Amino acid sequence: MPDAATPAHDLVIRGALVIDGTGAPRRASDVGVTAGRISALAAPGSLAGQEVLSGDGLILAPGFIDVHTHDDLVAIDRPEMTPKISQGVTTVIAGNCGISLAPLTATEVPAPLNLLGPGPRFCYDSVADYAEAVDAARPATNVCLLVGHGSLRLDAMADLSRKASAAELDRMRRRLDTALAEGAIGLSTGLYYKISEAADIDEIVALAELLPAHGGVYTTHMRDEHDLILDSLDETFTTARRAKVRVIVSHHKCAGPQNWGRSSETLAVIEAARSRQEVGLDVYPYIAGSTVLDPVFVDERIRITVSWSTPHPEMAGRDLADIAAAWGIGQREAAERLHPAGGIYYNMSEDDVRRILAYPHSMVGSDGLPQDAHPHPRLWGTFPRVLGRYCRDQGLFDLETAVRKMTGLAAETFGLPDRGVIREGAAADLVLFNPETVIDKASFDAPLQPADGIVSVVVNGVEAWRKGEPTGRRSGRLLSRARMAA
Missing domain, CATH: 3.30.1490.130 (D-aminoacylase. Domain 3)
Structure with missing residues (x-):
């Protein structure tokens, strides 16, 4: 029993099996939370709290970090963030694939920027303005923002079908530098898309070289994930080496039937590149x-x-x-x-999906599109699908590895201190789930379905999800380098 003399924590999760996000073996523990931070890890039954959650028979893990989202607008317009909080996600990284809501003001936007929302919703001229809007909305999850190269191009250029002029590139550089100073965590490109396909490697290097001074990362939806995938990987690694920056290959895949099976080849190329430079990658657990x-x-x-x-x-x-x-x-x-x-x-094969998921350095990202009328089921199901289908049912990796891919590895790769781990002093972003029942329910026919087995989700020390329902308590905020260091 807890010692009556022990100061009570705000919240205690009692007797769960803790998987701490580092890859270390699980262990039974009480976890105390005070003022939004993990304040104690102790023997089961030893901590007292003003509020107590039972962890008997359950796994307690760091809150999942969705490293690849397009949640820029939904975090403001629908701050309940039900598709994400219901699957244990406590932090989303928005602004991927070269498209970000800020810094950009527009009345009309071309594809793929329209995946985020209509033109008038692009009304945040700075990341500071965007951060203010996120904080005012107080979403259920934390939000990190990448600056989209496509958004920078639309802001600076009237004609997107050519490479940027010196003056246009100078404007993009100034806008990016300011955005990074105001809290963006990196730059994303979507060279696959028409708005950015005319950009050459020099244009991207000129922007990406600004990132190291701000501790930023470079993520890319590569120019080609089909027949020319090896050329695109080479361009990606060359860009990052020239800019001296860490690069993350977004939603790695081998697309098109003629390329099915090539993940053995691409992963070997990625592994070789990792011996020369910092390279990460993310993947979603679906063939579409x-x-x-x-x-x-x-x-x-x-x-x-x-x-x-x-x-x-x-x-x-x-x-x-x-x-x-x-x-x-x-x-x-x-x-x-x-x-x-x-x-x-x-356009993908199951064998390739499994191989990329099993690669030790791959992270998990949903790439969900919350504005779609009939979205891909990854929006609601990605993380429980990894835990249930690929970990428990297929044995692709053990649970400690699955959790690390979705927590500690993501935090390390994107430079998010005190997130993605369970240890004293870390942010209290936590998910409590049943390892025997956790599974995605969203399907391609019925995609708007919350997962089973997610018992409780805590964000910055506040319980946002309990037993299949939102609690209505939202404590997320925009995470910037400055805020995370404070």
Whole structure:
């Protein structure tokens, strides 16, 4: 029993098996939380708290860090963040794939910026303005922001079909430098997309070289994840070496049936690069990706599901092939008729997904699109799917490894001190889950389903989720280098 003389903690999670995010073996422990920090780890049953949660038969882990999101706007407009908090995510890294809500003001935005929301919602001219809006909304999760290269280009350039001029590049550099000083944690690129494909390596290096002075990272949706994937990896590593910055390969995949099985080759290239420079990568646990529905991406070899369409919203959730057949036209013409729209592309192999997930240095990111009418199920299911399907049911790795991929490794790679670990003094971002029942419920047919087995989620010391329901207590905030160091 707790010693009556022991000062009570704000919250005690009693008797759980603690997996601390470092990869160390689990151990039974009480965990005390005071003033938003982990204040004690002690023998089971030894701590007293003003509030006590039972951890009997449960795993207590650091809150999951979703390293690849497009939650820039939803953190402000729908701060309950139910798709994320319901699966144990306590920190989201937004601004990926070269698209960020800030720093940019616009009335109209091209694809893929429209994946975040309509043009008028791009109303944050600075990261400082964005941080103020996030803090005012007080989302259920913490938010980190990457600055999108595509957003910088749209801010600086009238013609996105060419490389930036010296004056335009100078404006982008100044805007990025200010954004990093105001709290952004890095730069992202989406060289795959039309708004950025004209940028050459010199343009990216000129921006990325600003990152080391701010402790920032460089993440990239590479130029090609299909046939030219090795060329894109080489460009990625060369860019980072020239800029002297850590690089993260976003949602690593080998896309297109002709490339299935090549992950053995790409992971060997990544492993070799890691001997020369700092390289990370993230992956989501599904065989389908999701992005804008561009007729250029339609080749009628793979299944595509429409996730949203402005002119034909009634088609969300239907397969493009079925829509085309009903209209009596080809799939590419149907995609043109649906435009602007989003699509779910079944373009990966399960063997590649498993191999990349099992790679020791891969992190987990959902890449979910919260604005989609019929989103990819990764928005709601990514982290429980790793824990349930790939760890428990398939034995791809042990639970300690799975947790580290989603916590400690992510925090180390993105430079988030005191997150992603359970130790005294660390931020009290925690998830309590049942290892026997945790599983994703979201499916491609019914994607808006919370997971099973997530018992409690604590963010900055405040319980935000309990037994399948939000508590209504939101304590997230924008995490910047300055705030994390304070």
